[in-house]
Amino acid sequence: MFKFNFPYNGDQIETEGREIEMSSYHRESVQQYRDNCCPTTTVGEFHLLDFKHIEKLVTSQQSGKFESLNSVLQMNSDLLTGVYEGGLKIWECTLDLLEYFEKENIKFQGLNVLDLGCGAGLLGIYALSRGASSVHFQDYNAEVLDLVTIPNVILNGNPEMTGKTRFFAGDWGSLAQMLKNYDIVLTSETIYNPENYSKLLKVFQETTKKSGVIYVAAKHHYFGVGGSLFEFEKLLRQNERWETSICFCSNEGVKREILKVFHNK
Ligand SMILES: C[S@@+](CC[C@H](N)C(=O)[O-])C[C@H]1O[C@@H](n2cnc3c(N)ncnc32)[C@H](O)[C@@H]1O
Structure with missing residues (x-):
C-alpha cells in the first residue's frame, strides 16, 4: 500500500515563513509515485501529478498526518482560509499565463523568478x-510543497534544473523577509481574498527588483470570497509605486485577465 514518507510533525499547519529543502524524502516519494504508477496529467510538455489521485491518497491516510488537509478535501471544498489555500490543483489562470508566455515569447533566460502561491508549481517549472537562473516556489501549505510541488519539479527537471530551485512555505505576511530580488514574479489565482491584498502588495514591494515585472493572473470576481481584479488593480494604482497594464483577457466562461505590474519609474 502507498504510504507517504514525509518529514512532518503531526497535522500542524504552518503559517510562519520557512524554507523547505528538497531532500531524499522527496526523491523517494517520486520513486514511490513511479513504482505505484501514479497517474499524471500532461499540460503541454510537462507531466504533473494528478490532483484527483493525490486527493485520494491524502484522504485515505490513516495516520492523521494530513488531518487538516484531509478534512478540507472531505468537505469537497477548494480551500479553507487559513488552513488549506487551494494549492493541490492547477487553477485555470495558470493556463492563461502559459498561453500568454508562449504567444508573446516572454524571456526567462538568466532571470530570477518567484512563483508566488505556486500550488502544483507549473509556472515555475515552465520558467x-x-x-531561468533560479526559481523560488512559495505556497501557504508546506504539505502542498511536499506532496506535489517538489515532486512535480523533480518529475520535470534534470539535476541542474532542480539545483536552481528553493521552496518556501507560510503566510505572505511572514515571508517578505525571505523572498528577495526577483526579475519576474508570477502569481496566479492569488487575489481571491481581499484580506490578503495589503500583504500581497508588501511582498510585491519587497521582493521585486526595480527593473522587475509581476504578472498577476486572476478572474474578474471571486464570488463568495469577495476578491476582484478591479479592486486589486485599483489598490495598485492608488499606490504611486506601481504602474499596471492588462496584457491578456479571456471572456470565455468566467472572465479572466492578466495584469502586468511594474515599478513606476
Ligand atoms: C487558488 S491557489 C492557486 C495555485 C496556483 N497558483 C494555480 O494557479 O494553480 C492559491 C495559492 O495562493 C497561496 N496563498 C493563498 N493565500 C495565501 C497566504 N495568505 N499566504 C501565502 N500563500 C497564500 C496558496 O498556498 C496557493 O498556492
Missing part, C-alpha cells in the same frame, strides 16, 4: 524549462 525553469525556459532557462
Whole structure:
C-alpha cells in the first residue's frame, strides 16, 4: 500500500515563513509515485501529478498526518482560509499565463523568478524549462510543497534544473523577509481574498527588483470570497509605486485577465 514518507510533525499547519529543502524524502516519494504508477496529467510538455489521485491518497491516510488537509478535501471544498489555500490543483489562470508566455515569447533566460502561491508549481517549472537562473516556489501549505510541488519539479527537471530551485512555505505576511530580488514574479489565482491584498502588495514591494515585472493572473470576481481584479488593480494604482497594464483577457466562461505590474519609474 502507498504510504507517504514525509518529514512532518503531526497535522500542524504552518503559517510562519520557512524554507523547505528538497531532500531524499522527496526523491523517494517520486520513486514511490513511479513504482505505484501514479497517474499524471500532461499540460503541454510537462507531466504533473494528478490532483484527483493525490486527493485520494491524502484522504485515505490513516495516520492523521494530513488531518487538516484531509478534512478540507472531505468537505469537497477548494480551500479553507487559513488552513488549506487551494494549492493541490492547477487553477485555470495558470493556463492563461502559459498561453500568454508562449504567444508573446516572454524571456526567462538568466532571470530570477518567484512563483508566488505556486500550488502544483507549473509556472515555475515552465520558467525553469525556459532557462531561468533560479526559481523560488512559495505556497501557504508546506504539505502542498511536499506532496506535489517538489515532486512535480523533480518529475520535470534534470539535476541542474532542480539545483536552481528553493521552496518556501507560510503566510505572505511572514515571508517578505525571505523572498528577495526577483526579475519576474508570477502569481496566479492569488487575489481571491481581499484580506490578503495589503500583504500581497508588501511582498510585491519587497521582493521585486526595480527593473522587475509581476504578472498577476486572476478572474474578474471571486464570488463568495469577495476578491476582484478591479479592486486589486485599483489598490495598485492608488499606490504611486506601481504602474499596471492588462496584457491578456479571456471572456470565455468566467472572465479572466492578466495584469502586468511594474515599478513606476
Ligand atoms: C487558488 S491557489 C492557486 C495555485 C496556483 N497558483 C494555480 O494557479 O494553480 C492559491 C495559492 O495562493 C497561496 N496563498 C493563498 N493565500 C495565501 C497566504 N495568505 N499566504 C501565502 N500563500 C497564500 C496558496 O498556498 C496557493 O498556492
